[in-house]
Amino acid sequence: xxxxxxxxxxxxxxxxxxxAGGYQVNLASQRQIGMGHTGTGxxxxxSSIFFNPGAMSHIGYSGVTIGGSALVSRIAYSAPExxxxxxxxxxxxxxxxxxYGVYNINEKFSAGLGVYxxxxxTVNWGDEWSGRYGLNQLKLQAIYVQPTIxxxxxxxxxxxxGLSYVIGSVNLQRSLPVQSQDGxxxxxxxxxxxxxxxxxxxxxxxxxxxxxxxxxxxxxxxxLSVEGGDVMFSNIPAAARGNFPDGTTFNAExxxxxxxxxxxxxxxxxxxxxxxxxxxxxxxxxxxxxxxFSQNVGGSPFSEASRNYENAFIYRIGxxxxxTDALALRAGAYLDKTPVQDGYLTPETPDSxxxxxxxxxxYSVSENFSIDASFLYINRxxxxxxxxxxxxxxxxxxxxxxxxxxxxxxxx
Amino acid sequence: MxxxxxxxxxxxxxxxxxxxxxxxxxxxxxxxxxxxxxxKYIAVGNSLTAGQGDGGVYREGQLNSYPAIxxxxxxxxxxxxxxxxxxxxxxxxxxxxxxxxxxxxQGAPITAxxxxxxxxxxxxxxxxxxxxxxxxxxAVPDIKVADIKTAGYGSTQGNxxxxxxxxxxxxxxxxxxxxxxxTDHTFFSLWLGNNDVLSYATSGGAxxxxxxNSPARTITxxxxxxxxxxxxxxxxxxxxxxxxxxxxxxxxxxxxxxxxGPSVQQLLTANNIPGMVALTGxxxxxxxxxxxxxxxxQNGVYFLLTSSAYAPLVGxxxxxxxxxxxxxxxxxxxxxxxxxxxxxxxxxxxxxxTAMFGLSAGNPVPSALILDAAEQQNVRTATEAFNNIIKAxxxxxxxxxxxxxxxxxxxxxxxxxNGVAYSPAFITGNLFSLDGVHxxxxxYAFVANEMIRAINSKYGANVPTVDETxxxxxxxxxx
Numbered sequence: 001x002x003x004x005x006x007x008x009x010x011x012x013x014x015x016x017x018x019x020a021g022g023y024q025v026n027l028a029s030q031r032q033i034g035m036g037h038t039g040t041g042x043x044x045x046x047s048s049i050f051f052n053p054g055a056m057s058h059i060g061y062s063g064v065t066i067g068g069s070a071l072v073s074r075i076a077y078s079a080p081e082x083x084x085x086x087x088x089x090x091x092x093x094x095x096x097x098x099x100y101g102v103y104n105i106n107e108k109f110s111a112g113l114g115v116y117x118x119x120x121x122t123v124n125w126g127d128e129w130s131g132r133y134g135l136n137q138l139k140l141q142a143i144y145v146q147p148t149i150x151x152x153x154x155x156x157x158x159x160x161x162g163l164s165y166v167i168g169s170v171n172l173q174r175s176l177p178v179q180s181q182d183g184x185x186x187x188x189x190x191x192x193x194x195x196x197x198x199x200x201x202x203x204x205x206x207x208x209x210x211x212x213x214x215x216x217x218x219x220x221x222x223x224l225s226v227e228g229g230d231v232m233f234s235n236i237p238a239a240a241r242g243n244f245p246d247g248t249t250f251n252a253e254x255x256x257x258x259x260x261x262x263x264x265x266x267x268x269x270x271x272x273x274x275x276x277x278x279x280x281x282x283x284x285x286x287x288x289x290x291x292x293f294s295q296n297v298g299g300s301p302f303s304e305a306s307r308n309y310e311n312a313f314i315y316r317i318g319x320x321x322x323x324t325d326a327l328a329l330r331a332g333a334y335l336d337k338t339p340v341q342d343g344y345l346t347p348e349t350p351d352s353x354x355x356x357x358x359x360x361x362x363y364s365v366s367e368n369f370s371i372d373a374s375f376l377y378i379n380r381x382x383x384x385x386x387x388x389x390x391x392x393x394x395x396x397x398x399x400x401x402x403x404x405x406x407x408x409x410x411x412x
Numbered sequence: 413m414x415x416x417x418x419x420x421x422x423x424x425x426x427x428x429x430x431x432x433x434x435x436x437x438x439x440x441x442x443x444x445x446x447x448x449x450x451x452k453y454i455a456v457g458n459s460l461t462a463g464q465g466d467g468g469v470y471r472e473g474q475l476n477s478y479p480a481i482x483x484x485x486x487x488x489x490x491x492x493x494x495x496x497x498x499x500x501x502x503x504x505x506x507x508x509x510x511x512x513x514x515x516x517x518q519g520a521p522i523t524a525x526x527x528x529x530x531x532x533x534x535x536x537x538x539x540x541x542x543x544x545x546x547x548x549x550x551a552v553p554d555i556k557v558a559d560i561k562t563a564g565y566g567s568t569q570g571n572x573x574x575x576x577x578x579x580x581x582x583x584x585x586x587x588x589x590x591x592x593x594x595t596d597h598t599f600f601s602l603w604l605g606n607n608d609v610l611s612y613a614t615s616g617g618a619x620x621x622x623x624x625n626s627p628a629r630t631i632t633x634x635x636x637x638x639x640x641x642x643x644x645x646x647x648x649x650x651x652x653x654x655x656x657x658x659x660x661x662x663x664x665x666x667x668x669x670x671x672x673g674p675s676v677q678q679l680l681t682a683n684n685i686p687g688m689v690a691l692t693g694x695x696x697x698x699x700x701x702x703x704x705x706x707x708x709x710q711n712g713v714y715f716l717l718t719s720s721a722y723a724p725l726v727g728x729x730x731x732x733x734x735x736x737x738x739x740x741x742x743x744x745x746x747x748x749x750x751x752x753x754x755x756x757x758x759x760x761x762x763x764x765x766t767a768m769f770g771l772s773a774g775n776p777v778p779s780a781l782i783l784d785a786a787e788q789q790n791v792r793t794a795t796e797a798f799n800n801i802i803k804a805x806x807x808x809x810x811x812x813x814x815x816x817x818x819x820x821x822x823x824x825x826x827x828x829x830n831g832v833a834y835s836p837a838f839i840t841g842n843l844f845s846l847d848g849v850h851x852x853x854x855x856y857a858f859v860a861n862e863m864i865r866a867i868n869s870k871y872g873a874n875v876p877t878v879d880e881t882x883x884x885x886x887x888x889x890x891x
Contacts, residue, residue: 078438084485084876088435130879133831177832177842181511181887237888239515382438393830398436 023121023140023349024257024281026314026336027096030067030372030407034360035318036332037376038275040203040263041215045409046100049114049148052203052215052263053160056112056150062104067372067407068097075123075350075399079130080384087129094122098407107152114146114162118219119256121349127187131393132175135347136187142168142194142224142256146201161202166256168194168224176236176244184235190250190291192229197222199256213265221258221285227251231293249294257309258282270322277316283309283339305391309339318358328362330374338383345385350397352383368411376403443488446873448654449598450491454548455479456591456648457603460859461551462573463496465845465852468509468526469553469573471499476853476883479549479601481860485875486599497543497577503531507540510846512839514889520720521839523846537568540576547577550591556607557640557798558632560587588640592647600648600655601863603816605641605802608632609794613663614849616716617787618780622694623760624741631790634797645805656812656867659799661820663791664714667838668848669783672715673707676723680706688726688770690777692784696761698776699784711785717838717848719781722769731765733778734758812870814863830881834858842885853883 029047032039039051046065048055071094079085102112119142127136143166150160169192176186199222207213231248233241263277286309292302318332333356340351360374378401387394455461455477462469463477474480474496483494499506505526513524531541552574555565564570566578566585578585612620612631619629648655663669680688680703687702690713705713715723722733731754738754739745758765767774783791799817806813823843826835835841838848843855851859857880864875 074435076436076438078440079877079879081877084443084488085879086438086440130830130881132881174831177885179884179887180890182890184890238891239512239888391831396438398438400436 023119024259025071025094025096025118025120027069027071027376027403027405028098028116028118029065029100030069030374030405031320031328031330031360031362032318033069033374033376033403033405034330034332034358034362034372035275035320036316036334036356036358038263038277038316038318038332040217040261040277040279041205041213042263042265042273042275043205043213046102046112047098047114048150048160048203048205049100049102049112049146049162050098050116050118050201051261052205052217053112053148053150053162053201054158054203054205054217055215056102056148056160057108057110057152057158058155058205058207059102059110060104061102061411062110063102063409063411065098065100065407065409067099067405068095069374069376069403069405070094071096071401071403073123073378073399073401075397077125077129077131077347077350077393078396080386080394080396085130087125087131089123089125091122091124094120096120109152110150112148112150112162114144114148116144116146117142118144119168123348125347127173127175127185131347131395133177134174134391134393136173136175137171138173138348139171140168140254141170142166142222144199148201156207158205159203160205161200164199164201164219164222166194166197166199166222166224170194170226170229170252170254176233178237178240180235180237186236186240186244187234188244188297189232189234190229190252191232192226192250192252194224194226194254197224211267215261215263215265217259217261217263219259221282222256223253224256225251225253228294231297243296243298245295245297247295248297251292252290254289255285257285272322273320275316275318277314279314279316281312281314281339284311285309286339306344306389308341308344308389310341312337312339320362326364330358330360330362332356332358341389343386343389344392345383345387345397346390346392347397350380350383350399352381352397352399354378354380354399370409372407372409374403374405374407376405377401378403441874443876444874445486445489446868446871448867448871448873450486450489450875451598452492452548452596453479453483453486453494453599453601454594454597455551455601456644457551457601458555458607459551459553459850460606461549461601461603462553463551463856464553465847465850465856466509466511467845467847467850468505468507469499470506470509470526471501471504473509473853474498474506476856477549477551478856478860478863479551481857481878481883482601482863482875483548485860485864485878489873489875494548495546496549497545497547499531499541503529503541505529506531508532512846512886512888521846534568538572539568540572543577544579548597550577550594552577552587554607554611554628555587555604556611556628556632557605557637557644558608560591560640560644562586566590588644588647591644592650595651597648597651598653600653601657602644602648602655603658603814604644605637605660605798608637608798609660609791610663610849612794613783613787613791614668614716614718616778616780616782617693617784617790618691618778620694623757624694631794632798634794634801637798638801641801641805645809645811649809649811654811654871656814656863656870657802657806658814658863659802659817660795661816662795663783664788665820665824665836666849667836667841667844668717669714670707670836671717671838671848672720672723673713676715676719676726677703677706679723679726683727685727685771688777689773690770690782690784691761691779692786693779698773701777701782701784705785712788713785714783714788716781716783719777722781726770727768729766729775730769731758731763731775733781734761734763734765737778737780812866814859814866816859816862819862832881839886846886852885854880854885857883
């Protein structure tokens with residue numbers, strides 16, 4: 001029985017390892033961010049590579065777009081029943097980016113290449129807060145590279161498809177509940193790059209009249225898997241080192257869920273464009289988070305925590321008004337329903353229904369060069385959860401994000 | 413150029429201000445004292461209230477005592493200074509205590525005594541550096557309810573912890589009189605009575621009567637407990653003060669009693685030994701212990717943490733326990749006197765040290781190393797009687813009650829909080845210190861939070877609880 005003491009040291013690792021919650025990042029085009037990130041039913045320019053490859057053959061030019069956002073997110077935490085135990089994240093600046101290039105081969109065909117970051121999450125709670133055995137810090141990144149081809153069946157109907165080549169990485173750090181006489185506390189860090197994976201992005205675009213356009217877009221699920229990622233331990237006292245062996249590696253899998261979107265565009269007059277989108281995100285692919293270790297960690301060869309996400313909808317509206325021939329003013333809003341069920345909240349992305357408000361401007365410097373700027377404010381509903389099913393940290397979470405962005409468009 | 417620099421830095425400043433002022437906020441109910449008045453809080457109790465842990469009282473433990481934790485939280489709702497008889501930084505190791513030195517090859521913990529920076533001013537009788545300033549934490553380790561009216565309890569011949577805070581010119585003062593001196597407190601906590609059963613239990617009932625009778629290790633008569641406890645509360649509430657009192661936990665909820673048994677059981681099972689022979693109570697009567705009785709819920713037997721040194725000797729011809737006991741109880745350390753004492757002990761308990769230790773009627777497991785079913789019944793009966801008195805007093809005097817007995821019973825099965833597993837398990841359970849009886853600072857933080865909840869509920873207050881993870885558990889050697 002006494003030898004069990006050693007086997008049990010720091011075993012809380014097993015009570016719930018976790019990763020990202022609603023980790024989708026919808027920041028694919030500076031123009032569209034300004035319009036509430038609508039675009040499935042619009043000709044969005046080169047970013048149709050992302051929003052709807054079916055529309056790409058209808059944009060009628062070749063061009064390149066480069067853009068990026070500065071994502072500032074803040075999360076506050078308050079422990080259950082106490083105003084005395086609180087924490088705040090100190091998240092580094094996130095930098096989602098997008099590059100699109102479209103070559104108009106002829107009237108019927110166009111080809112393009114997009115590089116964008118539709119999933120990711122960076123959250124840093126530090127190693128002193130009450131939930132540190134759940135999470136110190138998480139960095140999750142996925143980059144999609146998508147060669148795309150689009151065909152205009154008629155001047156009203158287009159189809160397109162792209163092959164997504166996906167690379168990604170994950171870094172997760174948490175404290176271990178084992179303390180040394182020098183006052184330090186143990187830590188574990190999981191760090192790995194995902195094996196490259198593939199998916200697709202397909203769309204149909206239909207423009208029955210000058211004023212009306214509709215689109216349907218489907219981005220497939222992509223499973224990212226890490227094989228042979230590094231498991232690193234720090235400040236483990238001698239007696240517990242057997243439980244946290246150096247040189248351990250891990251395997252893990254994380255789904256980037258499918259997204260089906262339907263969008264509509266309406267131009268009541270020459271200067272005004274209105275758009276609305278509904279997206280259905282296949283979050284139910286994310287059932288659990290499991291790490292398999294090459295050697296026992298905390299006495300077990302794996303660690304598993306339930307996630308049981310449910311599919312969720314996103315509703316978007318947006319508009320663009322051409323104030324002059326060169327200046328576009330944009331605004332939009334959206335409601336992103338949470339995929340996280342009650343009892344499953346985690347500190348990685350303490351998800352709840354989030355509301356986005358956006359504004360943007362576009363300015364055409366010349367025939368061939370224009371600039372877009374956007375600002376998006378995201379406000380997640382305050383959410384209190386027992387986190388009893390996910391092994392998360394119970395309490396109340398509230399998150400906001402401020403996301404300015406800029407994009408440059410070149411036409412040839 | 414200059415202007416654009418100015419503009420951009422102004423914009424950056426504006427952005428910075430906007431972003432920091434736009435931090436998300438969570439509205440929490442405001443802290444309040446409710447009907448309670450925490451202006452001057454005093455704590456009355458024993459070692460638990462003093463912050464004892466790891467088998468000693470030392471500065472770090474004092475700083476993390478549950479009254480100190482609560483007082484810190486009271487300050488957010490009008491509480492004042494809370495002074496404890498702290499050992500100085502130079503004498504920070506106080507009485508000395510146990511630290512974890514490592515583990516044996518088999519994984520058994522090895523503890524070592526911390527012997528530097530002590531506050532011992534006399535080795536025999538054991539006395540500590542005096543602390544005579546006014547204090548809010550009046551806790552005296554080892555004190556029983558039965559002791560509170562004992563004159564001379566604070567003398568050099570009494571309890572060294574009470575002697576430490578008692579003025580030399582008032583050595584005959586009783587603990588009750590010391591408490592009665594406090595008249596201007598506005599709130600109090602009282603957690604006393606544990607030792608009235610615990611000292612009997614932690615000595616396996618071996619010194620309650622018979623040749624080795626020791627009043628300190630005897631269960632307090634219920635009538636004495638009732639009268640003394642009531643008098644103490646009368647003193648504490650003389651000015652109509654509010655406060656919280658706490659019940660006595662079940663001894664089987666602490667690792668001191670539950671840790672060693674399973675290893676003994678394993679040893680017996682591995683060797684197909686159906687049972688053992690042991691002494692019961694304070695006399696020479698033998699009982700049979702079936703292997704299956706060890707740590708059993710019904711009719712069970714607990715091996716005390718103090719038995720861990722002797723457990724490996726089971727089956728061997730050994731008189732080690734009796735030799736060590738003889739040295740302890742012998743009136744002199746003269747070899748001849750010790751030898752005579754040993755002979756007396758062996759005769760009284762009818763011990764044959766050449767017989768197999770623990771497995772034969774000739775060399776049974778000493779009573780002081782186990783708590784058998786009959787002794788547990790004595791403990792249970794007394795605990796229940798004392799707790800009924802405490803609860804009745806809480807009702808009668810309309811005080812907040814922390815039912816420590818109920819709380820530690822829920823802890824028995826273990827629980828998880830914020831990704832950490834807690835249980836009464838020794839070392840790995842995170843709640844109990846290396847002596848197996850007293851909580852770790854983390855354990856004391858849980859106790860403080862439970863008390864705060866009871867106070868909040870009784871007095872309509874909203875004293876914030878603390879983040880338990882800011883308080884340490886058992887510390888391990890780096891190497």
